[in-house]
Amino acid sequence: MTSALRQRRAQVATAVGLVVGGLAFYLTLFDFRLDPTRTAVSLGYASNFFDLQAQAFLDGRVDVPRGSLGIEGFVIDDRTYMYFPPFPALLRVPVLLLTKAFTGRLSLVSMGLAWVVLAVMTVLLLWLVHRCLRGTRPVTVLEAVAAAVFLAAATGGTVLTFDAALPWVYHEVYLWAVALVVGSLYWIVRTVLEPTRTHVLWLGGFALASALTRTTGGWAVCIVVLGIGAWLALGRYGPERRPAWRIVALAGAVPLAVAVAYNQLKFDHPYLFPLQDQVWTSVNEHRRDALAANGGTITGPQFFLTSLVNYFRPDGVRFVDYFPWVTLPGEPARAYGGAYLDQFYRTGSVTAFMPLLLLLTLASFPVLLRRTESIERRALRPAVLAGLLVTGGVMAYGYVAYRYTSEFVPVLVMAGAVGLWGLTGLLERLPRVVRATALTATAVLACFGIAANMLTGVATAATTHRGEDLREFVATQATVSGGPGSALSRRVTQSDDLPARGATDELHVLGDCDALYLNTGDAYEPWVVVEARPQVVEVRVGERLRHGRVLLFTVHGTVDRHVYLETQDDNYARVVITTKDGNYAGGWFAVYRDSTFRVGIGVATDLGFAEVTSTPGGFVGYVPYIEWDASWDARPGSISPSFYGTRTFEKLGVTMSRQQGLPLDLCHRLLADARS
Structure with a gap:
C-alpha cells in the first residue's frame, strides 16, 4: 500500500471528523443565526471583562475601573481586579489598538478562534499517538473511520459545545484553557520523543499561554514539564536525551514563574485569590457561610466525593418527551459527605454527556500501564498525567456546575486517543461483524454526545439571554412537541399568583395570560419571564388640565417603585418614575381639550426591567423588574395599576x-392546548 493512500485516508478521516464537530460547535456558537457579535445576555454583562482588562493594560494598569465587573470584582486597596488570568485579554490588545467599535462583543469570535486551535492540536495529537502506538504502518479503513468518529466527538461532542452556547467570560476562558492544554499535551509527547530546541520552545509557549488562561491547567502542565526535565536529567529517557533537561525544565519553570508573579501582583498569593475581598462575598450571606464552614476557602478534599458523584453519575442527564428532548438533570447538584457547597446548579455528568470519550479513556489504562521499554509508549504517560492533574482543581472545588466538566476534556482527548488506537489494534484481530458492530456503537455514542451538548446548549442560551430568544425557544417547543394532550401541554399551569417554586420546565400562566413564566429548575432563579402583557392607561382630558399628580402604577419588588402622571395648568403633562434613589421624569408634552393620551408599562424580558412610555411623550425610563432578594435569589416583580x-x-x-395591552398569542395558544 502506497504512502499516498495512507495519507489520503488520514486526510479524509480528519476532514470528515472536523466538519461534523465544527458544524456542531459553530451552529451552537452562533445560535443558528449569523450574529458574530452576540453576547450571552442582552446587556453584555461578563462578555466585556477581557476587554476591560485589555484596555487597562493599554492604560498601563492591571486593575480595571471600579464597579465594572459587578459582583465578580475583587476590591483590594480601593482597586478592582479580575480573577481570570490575562491571556484572552492579551489577544484583544491588537484589536483595541485599531478600534473600540467591538468592545464587549468579541467573546464569540475569540471562542471561535479557540476552537480552531483545539481542532488543529487535537488532530496533531491523534495522529502522533497513532505513530507512537502503531508505528509507520499504513492507516487502515477501520482506523480511518475510527479517527473520524473520534475527531467528531472530541471537537463537537463535549461540554465545549455546550460552553459555546454562552459567549461570555466564564465559557470563553474554558475554550481557550482546553485548547491550550491539549496543545501542551501534544508538545509534551513531541518533546519527550525529540527534545529539540524548537519543540521545547513550542512546549514553553503553550505552557505559558495555559498558565495565563486558567491556573489549574497551567500549573498542571508546568509541573509535569518540570518532572520531564528531572526525568531527563536522571537519564530515564535515554542518555542521548539527557543534555536537553535544562531547557525542558526552563519550559516549565518560566511559565510557572510568570503566572505566579502575575497572581502575586494582584492578590499577594502564588495562585489563590482572596474570596473575602470579592464583591459577591460582601453581598451574599451563603457565600460567607460557605467560607466560614470551609476554613475561609471553598477548595479542599472535602469536596472530592461531591464532585465525583455529580460529575460522573451515570444518570447525569435528563430525557424528556418534548423539545429539546435531552437536557440537564431536573434538580440542582447535591452535596455529599457533609460538604458545604458555595453554589450548585443543574449539572450534567461526563458519563452521560461524553460517553464515548470516557469509555476510550478507560480503555487506555491497559495500554498506558503495560510495562514497556518503548520510548514512544512511555512518552504518552506524562501527557496523560498532565491532563489528569488538570482535573484536580475542579474535583476539590465547592462550586458545582456543568461548565466545570470542561476541566476533564484534555485528559479525555489525550487518553481517549490512546484508548482509540489500542482498541482498533484489538478489533483488527476480530471478525468483521464484531468490527462493524464496534464502529457503529462508537458512532452512535459520538452522535449522542454531539446532540446532547447541542440541544442542552440551545436551551441554556435561550433561558440565559431571555427576551425574544426565550420566546422563540418556547414557541419552537409548542410547534415541535406541543398541542392538545401533549407532554408539553401537561407542563402548563395557571394561577393568579406566581408560586415560589415549581417543577422544572413548567410553563406557568399568570392570570388570564397576563404573563407566561418558565421554571428553570435551579435554586437561585426558579422562574424566568417568557412574555408579559403591557399595561396601559388611557387618559382623557376634559375642558382643561389642572396642576397636580396622580399615581398610575406601582412596580412591586424588593422595594416598590411608582409611576406618576404630573400635569400643569397650561395643558402640559409628563410621566415621572419615583424610586428610593431619586426621580426620573419624561419630557413635558402638550395635550388638548377633549383629547386622549396613553401611558404604558411593559416588561423588557431580555433586560429584566419594566419600560415606561407615553404617547405622546415617548420613552420615560426603566424600572427594575427582576431583582435579587435578601438570599440573592432572583425574583420577578409585579405591576399593579394604582x-x-x-x-x-x-x-x-x-x-x-385601563386598556388591554397587546395579547400574548403564545401564552393563549399554550393555555388552549392545556385546557383541551
Whole structure:
C-alpha cells in the first residue's frame, strides 16, 4: 500500500471528523443565526471583562475601573481586579489598538478562534499517538473511520459545545484553557520523543499561554514539564536525551514563574485569590457561610466525593418527551459527605454527556500501564498525567456546575486517543461483524454526545439571554412537541399568583395570560419571564388640565417603585418614575381639550426591567423588574395599576381607564392546548 493512500485516508478521516464537530460547535456558537457579535445576555454583562482588562493594560494598569465587573470584582486597596488570568485579554490588545467599535462583543469570535486551535492540536495529537502506538504502518479503513468518529466527538461532542452556547467570560476562558492544554499535551509527547530546541520552545509557549488562561491547567502542565526535565536529567529517557533537561525544565519553570508573579501582583498569593475581598462575598450571606464552614476557602478534599458523584453519575442527564428532548438533570447538584457547597446548579455528568470519550479513556489504562521499554509508549504517560492533574482543581472545588466538566476534556482527548488506537489494534484481530458492530456503537455514542451538548446548549442560551430568544425557544417547543394532550401541554399551569417554586420546565400562566413564566429548575432563579402583557392607561382630558399628580402604577419588588402622571395648568403633562434613589421624569408634552393620551408599562424580558412610555411623550425610563432578594435569589416583580378606587385624577380634569395591552398569542395558544 502506497504512502499516498495512507495519507489520503488520514486526510479524509480528519476532514470528515472536523466538519461534523465544527458544524456542531459553530451552529451552537452562533445560535443558528449569523450574529458574530452576540453576547450571552442582552446587556453584555461578563462578555466585556477581557476587554476591560485589555484596555487597562493599554492604560498601563492591571486593575480595571471600579464597579465594572459587578459582583465578580475583587476590591483590594480601593482597586478592582479580575480573577481570570490575562491571556484572552492579551489577544484583544491588537484589536483595541485599531478600534473600540467591538468592545464587549468579541467573546464569540475569540471562542471561535479557540476552537480552531483545539481542532488543529487535537488532530496533531491523534495522529502522533497513532505513530507512537502503531508505528509507520499504513492507516487502515477501520482506523480511518475510527479517527473520524473520534475527531467528531472530541471537537463537537463535549461540554465545549455546550460552553459555546454562552459567549461570555466564564465559557470563553474554558475554550481557550482546553485548547491550550491539549496543545501542551501534544508538545509534551513531541518533546519527550525529540527534545529539540524548537519543540521545547513550542512546549514553553503553550505552557505559558495555559498558565495565563486558567491556573489549574497551567500549573498542571508546568509541573509535569518540570518532572520531564528531572526525568531527563536522571537519564530515564535515554542518555542521548539527557543534555536537553535544562531547557525542558526552563519550559516549565518560566511559565510557572510568570503566572505566579502575575497572581502575586494582584492578590499577594502564588495562585489563590482572596474570596473575602470579592464583591459577591460582601453581598451574599451563603457565600460567607460557605467560607466560614470551609476554613475561609471553598477548595479542599472535602469536596472530592461531591464532585465525583455529580460529575460522573451515570444518570447525569435528563430525557424528556418534548423539545429539546435531552437536557440537564431536573434538580440542582447535591452535596455529599457533609460538604458545604458555595453554589450548585443543574449539572450534567461526563458519563452521560461524553460517553464515548470516557469509555476510550478507560480503555487506555491497559495500554498506558503495560510495562514497556518503548520510548514512544512511555512518552504518552506524562501527557496523560498532565491532563489528569488538570482535573484536580475542579474535583476539590465547592462550586458545582456543568461548565466545570470542561476541566476533564484534555485528559479525555489525550487518553481517549490512546484508548482509540489500542482498541482498533484489538478489533483488527476480530471478525468483521464484531468490527462493524464496534464502529457503529462508537458512532452512535459520538452522535449522542454531539446532540446532547447541542440541544442542552440551545436551551441554556435561550433561558440565559431571555427576551425574544426565550420566546422563540418556547414557541419552537409548542410547534415541535406541543398541542392538545401533549407532554408539553401537561407542563402548563395557571394561577393568579406566581408560586415560589415549581417543577422544572413548567410553563406557568399568570392570570388570564397576563404573563407566561418558565421554571428553570435551579435554586437561585426558579422562574424566568417568557412574555408579559403591557399595561396601559388611557387618559382623557376634559375642558382643561389642572396642576397636580396622580399615581398610575406601582412596580412591586424588593422595594416598590411608582409611576406618576404630573400635569400643569397650561395643558402640559409628563410621566415621572419615583424610586428610593431619586426621580426620573419624561419630557413635558402638550395635550388638548377633549383629547386622549396613553401611558404604558411593559416588561423588557431580555433586560429584566419594566419600560415606561407615553404617547405622546415617548420613552420615560426603566424600572427594575427582576431583582435579587435578601438570599440573592432572583425574583420577578409585579405591576399593579394604582388609580383604581380613587378619585384623585378627577381633580386634574381628566378621566382614566385601563386598556388591554397587546395579547400574548403564545401564552393563549399554550393555555388552549392545556385546557383541551
